Amino acid sequence: xxxxxxxxxxxxxxxxxxxxxxxxxxxxxxxxxxxxxxxxxxxxxxxxxxxxxxxxxxxxxxxxxxxxxxxxxxxxxxxxxxxxxxxxxxxxxxxxxxxxxxxxxxxxxxxxxxxxxxxxxxxxxxxxxxxxxxxxxxxxxxxxxxxxxxxxxxxxxxxxxxxxxxxxxxxxxxxxxxxxxxxxxxxxxxxxxxxxxxxxxxxxxxxxxxxxxxx
Amino acid sequence: xxxxxxxxxxxxxxxxxxxxxxxxxxxxxxxxxxxxxxxxxxxxxxxxxxxxxxxxxxxxxxxxxxxxxxxxxxxxxxxxxxxxxxxxxxxxxxxxxxxxxxxxxxxxxxxxxxxxxxxxxxxx
Numbered sequence: 556x557x558x559x560x561x562x563x564x565x566x567x568x569x570x571x572x573x574x575x576x577x578x579x580x581x582x583x584x585x586x587x588x589x590x591x592x593x594x595x596x597x598x599x600x601x602x603x604x605x606x607x608x609x610x611x612x613x614x615x616x617x618x619x620x621x622x623x624x625x626x627x628x629x630x631x632x633x634x635x636x637x638x639x640x641x642x643x644x645x646x647x648x649x650x651x652x653x654x655x656x657x658x659x660x661x662x663x664x665x666x667x668x669x670x671x672x673x674x675x676x677x678x679x680x681x682x683x684x685x686x687x688x689x690x691x692x693x694x695x696x697x698x699x700x701x702x703x704x705x706x707x708x709x710x711x712x713x714x715x716x717x718x719x720x721x722x723x724x725x726x727x728x729x730x731x732x733x734x735x736x737x738x739x740x741x742x743x744x745x746x747x748x749x750x751x752x753x754x755x756x757x758x759x760x761x762x763x764x765x766x767x768x769x770x
Numbered sequence: 771x772x773x774x775x776x777x778x779x780x781x782x783x784x785x786x787x788x789x790x791x792x793x794x795x796x797x798x799x800x801x802x803x804x805x806x807x808x809x810x811x812x813x814x815x816x817x818x819x820x821x822x823x824x825x826x827x828x829x830x831x832x833x834x835x836x837x838x839x840x841x842x843x844x845x846x847x848x849x850x851x852x853x854x855x856x857x858x859x860x861x862x863x864x865x866x867x868x869x870x871x872x873x874x875x876x877x878x879x880x881x882x883x884x885x886x887x888x889x890x891x892x893x894x
Contacts, residue, residue, distance in 0.1 A: 674815065
C-alpha cells in the first residue's frame with residue numbers, strides 16, 4: 556500500500572463544489588504528481604505560456620503555478636497561464652480558484668482553446684489536459700455540462716483525439732503536453748500512434764492503481 | 771481578461787485583432803520582472819496591442835499611455851520602456867465588455883473577466 560501523500564491544495568471558491576464542476580480526485584492528483592516529477596523538464600523549457608484545456612476547478616494550473624513560483628521563492632519562474640473550459644460554470648469556478656490563489660491565469664470559455672489559433676501557432680510551451688477519458692457512446696459527446704468532463708466516446712479517446720491536431724498546431728517546438736489516460740484508453744498504443752502521426756516523443760511518467768488504472 | 775490575453779485571441783476564422791468595447795475595467799497589481807516581460811514581448815503581436823490601446827483610449831481609458839508604432843527591440847533593457855509594457859500586458863484587465871471579430875463581426879461577451887469565445891455550432 557503506497558504511503559499516503561498530502562497535497563498542497565489551492566483554496567477553492569464556492570463554485571468549485573458545484574455538481575456541475577469536476578471534483579478533483581485520483582486523476583487530478585496523478586497529473587499533479589506527474590508535473591512534480593517532471594518539473595526539471597518543465598523548467599528546462601522555461602515556459603512563457605502554459606495552457607490548460609478543461610480546467611474544471613482550476614486545481615491543475617494552480618498546482619503548476621505553485622510548483623513554478625510559490626513553492627520555492629529561490630526557484631521562481633514566471634509564466635503566463637491560460638485556461639479553457641467549455642463548461643461556463645467550471646470557467647467561473649476555475650477563475651475563482653486562480654483569483655483566490657493569486658495564480659496569474661486568464662480563463663477563456665472556449666472549446667479546446669481554438670480561439671487562440673492562429674495567434675499561438677507553435678507558441679505554447681506547456682499544455683495540460685485531464686481529459687474526458689471514460690469510454691461512452693458517441694451520443695454522449697458534445698455536451699457542455701458536467702458530462703463533458705468524463706464522456707470520452709469510443710475507447711474513451713474521442714475527445715483527446717479531437718484535441719491532438721490542435722495541440723500539434725499550438726505547441727511550441729520543444730513544448731510539453733501532459734495527459735491523463737486510463738487502461739481502457741490503451742495508453743501505450745495511444746502514445747505510439749500519436750507520436751508516429753505527429754512526430755512527437757512520448758512516455759508514461761506515472762502509473763497508479765486505484766478504482767481506475769491511471770497513467 | 772488581461773490585455774495580454776486579448777492579444778492572443780482570434781475570431782472564428784482567425785479574425786484579428788478583436789475590437790474591444792469596455793463596460794468595466796480593473797487595474798491589477800503584479801510584480802515587475804524584466805526578464806519575464808521580455809519573454810512576453812516575444813509572444814506579443816504589436817498590431818494587436820496597438821489596436822487594444824486605441825480602442826481603450828477612444829473610450830476614455832489609458833489617458834497617459836502612448837504606445838510607439840514599433841515594439842521595443844528584443845535587446846531592450848530600459849525599464850522606462852519595459853515597465854509600461856508590463857503594466858499594459860499584465861495589469862489592465864477588462865472585466866466586462868465585448869469583443870468583436872473584424873472579419874465576421876461576431877460579438878463575444880466578456881463577463882466577469884472571462885471572454886466567452888464560443889464559436890458557431892458550439893453551444894454553451
